[in-house]
Amino acid sequence: MRSEPVVQVRDLVKRYGTKTAVDGLDLVARPGVTAVLGPNGAGKTTTIETCEGYRRPDSGSVRVLGLDPVRQSAELRPKVGVMLQSGGVYSGARADEMLRHVAKLHAHPLDVDALIQRLGLGSCGRTSYRRLSGGQQQRLALAMAVVGRPELVFLDEPTAGLDPQARRATWDLVRDLRTDGVSVILTTHYMEEAEQLADDVAIIDAGRVIAQGSPEELCKGGAENTLRFTGRPGLDVGSLLKALPADSSAAELTPGSYRVIGKVNPQLLATVTSWCAQHGVMPDRISVERHTLEDVFLELTGKELRS
Amino acid sequence: MTTATDTGTGAGTYAPRPGAAPLPRMIAAQAALETRMLLRNGEQLLLTVVIPTLLLALFSSVDIVDTGAGKSVDFLAPGILALAVMSTAFTGQAIATGFERRYGVLKRLASSPLPRWGLMTAKTAAVLVTEILQVILLTVIAFALGWSPHGNPLAVLLLLVLGTAAFSGLGLLMAGTLKAEATLAAANLVFLLLLVGGGVIVPLSKFGGAQHVLGLLPISALSNGLRDVLQHGAGTPWGDLGILAVWAVLGLAAAGRFFRWE
Numbered sequence: 001m002r003s004e005p006v007v008q009v010r011d012l013v014k015r016y017g018t019k020t021a022v023d024g025l026d027l028v029a030r031p032g033v034t035a036v037l038g039p040n041g042a043g044k045t046t047t048i049e050t051c052e053g054y055r056r057p058d059s060g061s062v063r064v065l066g067l068d069p070v071r072q073s074a075e076l077r078p079k080v081g082v083m084l085q086s087g088g089v090y091s092g093a094r095a096d097e098m099l100r101h102v103a104k105l106h107a108h109p110l111d112v113d114a115l116i117q118r119l120g121l122g123s124c125g126r127t128s129y130r131r132l133s134g135g136q137q138q139r140l141a142l143a144m145a146v147v148g149r150p151e152l153v154f155l156d157e158p159t160a161g162l163d164p165q166a167r168r169a170t171w172d173l174v175r176d177l178r179t180d181g182v183s184v185i186l187t188t189h190y191m192e193e194a195e196q197l198a199d200d201v202a203i204i205d206a207g208r209v210i211a212q213g214s215p216e217e218l219c220k221g222g223a224e225n226t227l228r229f230t231g232r233p234g235l236d237v238g239s240l241l242k243a244l245p246a247d248s249s250a251a252e253l254t255p256g257s258y259r260v261i262g263k264v265n266p267q268l269l270a271t272v273t274s275w276c277a278q279h280g281v282m283p284d285r286i287s288v289e290r291h292t293l294e295d296v297f298l299e300l301t302g303k304e305l306r307s
Numbered sequence: 308m309t310t311a312t313d314t315g316t317g318a319g320t321y322a323p324r325p326g327a328a329p330l331p332r333m334i335a336a337q338a339a340l341e342t343r344m345l346l347r348n349g350e351q352l353l354l355t356v357v358i359p360t361l362l363l364a365l366f367s368s369v370d371i372v373d374t375g376a377g378k379s380v381d382f383l384a385p386g387i388l389a390l391a392v393m394s395t396a397f398t399g400q401a402i403a404t405g406f407e408r409r410y411g412v413l414k415r416l417a418s419s420p421l422p423r424w425g426l427m428t429a430k431t432a433a434v435l436v437t438e439i440l441q442v443i444l445l446t447v448i449a450f451a452l453g454w455s456p457h458g459n460p461l462a463v464l465l466l467l468v469l470g471t472a473a474f475s476g477l478g479l480l481m482a483g484t485l486k487a488e489a490t491l492a493a494a495n496l497v498f499l500l501l502l503v504g505g506g507v508i509v510p511l512s513k514f515g516g517a518q519h520v521l522g523l524l525p526i527s528a529l530s531n532g533l534r535d536v537l538q539h540g541a542g543t544p545w546g547d548l549g550i551l552a553v554w555a556v557l558g559l560a561a562a563g564r565f566f567r568w569e
Contacts, residue, residue: 052418054569074422079325082418087411090344097340102309104336105419107326144415151323180321 003064005030006152007051011059014046021046024060024205033065033174033184035194037206037293039301044187045085047204048154051081051185056077066151078106081153085160088141095124095132095140099147106148115143121170132256135166142170146177153177155186169198191294202291205301219291225264227272229283230257236279243275244268262289327420337421337429342436345399354498355394357439363387363445366508367452375510377538384449384456385533386507389470391441391525393505396434396471398498404430405490408482414569423568434471440465457540463533465560466544469551470529476558477525483566501526506534525554 007029014022022043027036038044050062051054053069053076062069067076089098096116104110115123119139132140138158145153152153155174158272161168174184175196188194194201195215202212211218233255240260248262262268269288276283327333345351366372367380374382407413418425446454481490503509505526511518521527532547 054414054417078327078420079323080418082415084411084415088415089410090340090412091406091410092344092347093340094390097343100342101336102419105328105333105421107328108324110320147323148420149321149324151325177321180319180323182321182323 002184004012005063006065007034007185008061008063009047009051010061012047012049012050012062013058014043014055015058020207022050025204025208027202027209027212029180029183029185029198029202031183032199033178033186033197034200035198036185036187036202036204036288037189037191037194037297038187042204042301043166043207043240044204048156048185048187052080052154053077078148079151081150082146083141083145083153083155083158084158088144089129089137091130092128094126094128095121095136098129099140099143103147108149110147110149112147115147118173120145120166135162138162139166139170142173146173150182152183152185152245155184157187157189159188159190166184167193183289191297195293198222203297203300210300211296215293218296219293225262225291226289227260227262227264227268228258228289229272229276229286229289231276231283232256233279239279240272241274243271245271264290308406315387322406330422330425334419334425334429334432337416337426338432338436341429341433344398345395345433345437346440348403351399351403352393355437356444357393357412359387359391359394359441359445360392362446362508363448364452367449372509373513377567378455380449380452380454381456381538382510382534383508384445384454385537386530387445387449388467389505389526389530389533390440390502391445391472391503392438392467392529393474394498395437395441397472398476398494399478400430400434400435400475401481401494402491404479404482405485405494408567408569409487411569417568431471432473434475438471456537458536459542462536462543465548466529466532466536466551469548470525473525473529473551473554473558476555476560476562479562479566480558483562483568485554506530523550528554 005028007027008026009025011027012022013020025043025047037045037049046055050057051069057068057215057258062147064076065079065232069076071072096112099116099121100112103112104248119142121136121143124136129137129140138161142155142158146153159170162170171193177184186197198215200212201215202209204210233252235252235258237250237258238251241248244250244260244267248260248268250258250260253259258302260268260272273283273286312452366383370379390539413426413516417423478494481494485493500506501524504514504521505524506521507530511521511527511531514521522531528547528550531545532551535541535544535547
C-alpha cells in the first residue's frame with residue numbers, strides 16, 4: 001500500500017461570483033478511508049469536485065494520486081472512481097446496462113454480475129433508471145464508481161436517504177474496498193458513518209478544515225465524558241470527590257441520581273464502584289456516556305441552524 | 308494462477324487494477340449505448356420516424372398542398388429526407404443532450420476514461436446510424452408510393468452529411484447553453500416552424516418575397532438541394548452546400564465555445 005498521500009490540497013480557494021465556497025483549505029488524505037464532514041454549504045462538495053477535476057481552483061494546488069486533476073485528467077481518470085451526489089445515468093438506461101457500459105470503458109473491470117448481486121441490484125430487471133427507487137439509484141451510482149477497479153474512490157454522500165439495510169451494504173462494500181487497498185474519500189452527514197468507516201475524519205466549516213484526525217483522536221479532545229449511577233439519596237459526594245482524580249467533578253443531580261464528569265476510563269469506573277462498595281451502596285443503572293463524534297462536530301461547528 | 312480475483316466475493320476482489328479500455332472500444336460502446344437510448348425513447352421515435360413517415364404517406368396520397376408539376380412524392384421525398392435529418396441531428400440530439408446535461412450524465416461521463424471528444428464522436432455516430440435507418444425506411448416507403456429519384460448519389464450524400472453537421476452544431480449549442488426544459492420547448496418549436504417554412508412540404512415559392520430569406524435557413528438549403536438533385540437531376544448544388552457549410556461552421560464553433568457540461 002502506498003504511503004504517500006492520495007489527496008493533497010494546499011491553500012485551495014474557490015469562489016462562485018462573490019461567494020467564497022472554499023477559503024484557503026488544506027487537506028491531506030492518506031491511504032485508507034477519509035470522511036469529510038461539515039454542515040451544508042461548508043464547501044465539502046466543492047472540495048471533492050475540485051479533486052475530481054470538475055472545478056479549477058481559483059488559487060492553491062490540488063494533487064490526486066500525485067497528479068493535477070485538471071491538467072493530467074486523462075492519466076488520472078482511469079485511476080479514480082466517482083459517485084456523484086445524484087444522477088449521472090441516462091434516464092432510459094437499465095441499471096445493468098449502464099453498469100456494463102461503464103465497465104466497458106475500463107481495461108480490467110470487476111465482474112459486473114457479481115457486483116450487481118452484491119449490491120442487490122438484480123431485482124431492478126428491465127426497469128429504466130428514472131423508475132428505480134432512490135436507494136437503487138444510489139447503489140447503482142456506487143457500483144459505477146467501483147466497477148473500473150480504481151485506486152481511489154470519491155463518494156459524495158453515498159448513503160443519503162438509504163434504508164438501514166442498504167446503508168449496511170454500502171458500509172460493508174467500503175470496508176472491503178479498504179481491505180483490498182482501495183482508498184476512499186467520502187462526504188457524509190451521518191456521524192455514525194464516519195465513526196464506523198473512517199480511518200481519518202476531516203471536519204470542514206466555512207470553506208476550511210477546522211479539525212482532522214482519527215475518530216478516536218477527535219473524540220478524546222473537547223468536552224469531558226460523563227458517568228452516571230443511581231443509589232441511596234444523600235450520599236457524601238464530598239468523599240467521592242476526594243477519591244476521584246483531581247480534574248473530575250461529582251454531583252447529586254436529583255435525590256439518588258449521581259453524575260461524575262471527568263476522564264471516563266476503566267480506572268475511574270473502578271474508583272467509583274469501589275467507593276460505592278466501601279459505603280455499602282449498590283450502584284444501580286450505572287452508565288457511561290462517551291463523547292461522540294457528533295458532540296465534537298456540534299461543538300466545533302456550532303449548534304444553531306444555518307440557512 | 309487463480310481466477311478468484313474477478314468473481315466478486317473472494318479477498319482481493321477490489322484490489323486496484325485501473326486502466327482505460329482502448330479508445331476504439333470505448334467509442335464503439337458509447338455509440339452503441341447512445342443509439343439504443345435514441346431508439347428506445349418514444350418521443351424521439353415520434354419525431355424521427357412517425358412524423359416523417361406520416362407526412363410522406365399522407366401528402367403523397369392526398370392532394371392537399373400544391374407541389375407543382377409531376378408526382379407529389381417526387382417533390383415530397385427529398386423534403387422529408389431533409390426533415391428526417393433535422394429531426395435526429397437537431398431536435399432529437401438537442402433534447403437528449405439537454406437532459407443528459409441536466410441529469411449529470413455528461414458530468415459523470417466526463418470523469419470516466421472516455422475523453423470528451425470521444426463522447427462527441429460517439430454521439431455523432433449514433434446520429435448517423437439513426438439517420439441511415441431513417442433514410443432506408445423513408446426510401447422504401449417513397450418507392451412504394453411511386454417515387455422515381457434522379458441525380459448523383461454522391462451529391463445527395465454530401466448534402467446529408469453537411470446538413471447533419473449544421474443541425475448537430477445548432478442542436479448542441481442549444482443543449483449546452485439552455486435549461487433542459489427550455490431546450491425541449493425550443494427544439495420542438497423550431498422543428499415545427501422549419502417544417503412549415505423550410506420547403507419541406509410547402510414549396511418556398513408560396514411565401515412570396517420571404518422565400519429569399521427562408522432559403523437561407525439550413526432546412527431550406529437541405530430540402531432545396533436534395534430536391535434539385537433527386538427531383539430535377541441537377542449536378543452538385545453548390546449554393547445550397549455553401550449555405551449548409553456556413554451554418555455548420557458557425558453552429559459547431561459556437562457550440563464548441565459556449566457548451567457547458569453541467
